[in-house]
Amino acid sequence: MQDIKVWDLFIRLFHWSVVAIVLINFALFDEGSIHEFLGYILIGLLCLRFIWGFVGSKYARFKDFFPSPHKIRKYIKNRDADSRPQYLGHNPIGAVMIFNLYLTLILVSLTGYLAITDRFWGVEWVEEVHEFFANYLLFSVAIHIAGVIFESFRSGVNLISAVVTGIKRIP
Numbered sequence: 001m002q003d004i005k006v007w008d009l010f011i012r013l014f015h016w017s018v019v020a021i022v023l024i025n026f027a028l029f030d031e032g033s034i035h036e037f038l039g040y041i042l043i044g045l046l047c048l049r050f051i052w053g054f055v056g057s058k059y060a061r062f063k064d065f066f067p068s069p070h071k072i073r074k075y076i077k078n079r080d081a082d083s084r085p086q087y088l089g090h091n092p093i094g095a096v097m098i099f100n101l102y103l104t105l106i107l108v109s110l111t112g113y114l115a116i117t118d119r120f121w122g123v124e125w126v127e128e129v130h131e132f133f134a135n136y137l138l139f140s141v142a143i144h145i146a147g148v149i150f151e152s153f154r155s156g157v158n159l160i161s162a163v164v165t166g167i168k169r170i171p
Contacts, residue, residue, distance in 0.1 A: 111130035
């Protein structure tokens with residue numbers, strides 16, 4: 001096994017902060033001032049992550065894992081082959097999920113913010129769209145977790161440990 005530092009401290013703090021915010025907002029505070037406050041923190045974290053995607057460490061940069069159609073096709077074609085490429089950062093399918101999660105978090109945050117503005121306060125369609133994206137976020141998180149578990153078993157790399165420690169143990 002080879003230990004490789006992949007996820008820097010900011011990425012790990014961002015990841016687990018978002019996990020905490022989503023869990024707290026879904027499980028404890030589905031509305032109200034704490035829900036809104038956590039939403040503002042989430043918006044700030046997303047802005048910082050966007051910046052970090054251009055100036056951060058190698059594996060945090062968007063250019064390192066942007067999922068082009070060519071990369072996705074190549075990964076799917078070779079996913080069961082012995083010659084499949086090894087990805088230290090996100091593989092192309094994982095990258096699609098990461099961008100899906102980022103976009104969904106942005107849409108949840110944006111619609112949540114709109115719902116508390118004077119113009120859209122109490123407007124039903126804004127609340128329904130916010131709820132739709134919040135539910136879609138939960139669905140995406142479930143698929144993300146299943147994918148991480150599947151890929152950990154398939155590749156022999158403990159991805160959960162890697163996002164805690166920042167180090168991937170590559171066979």
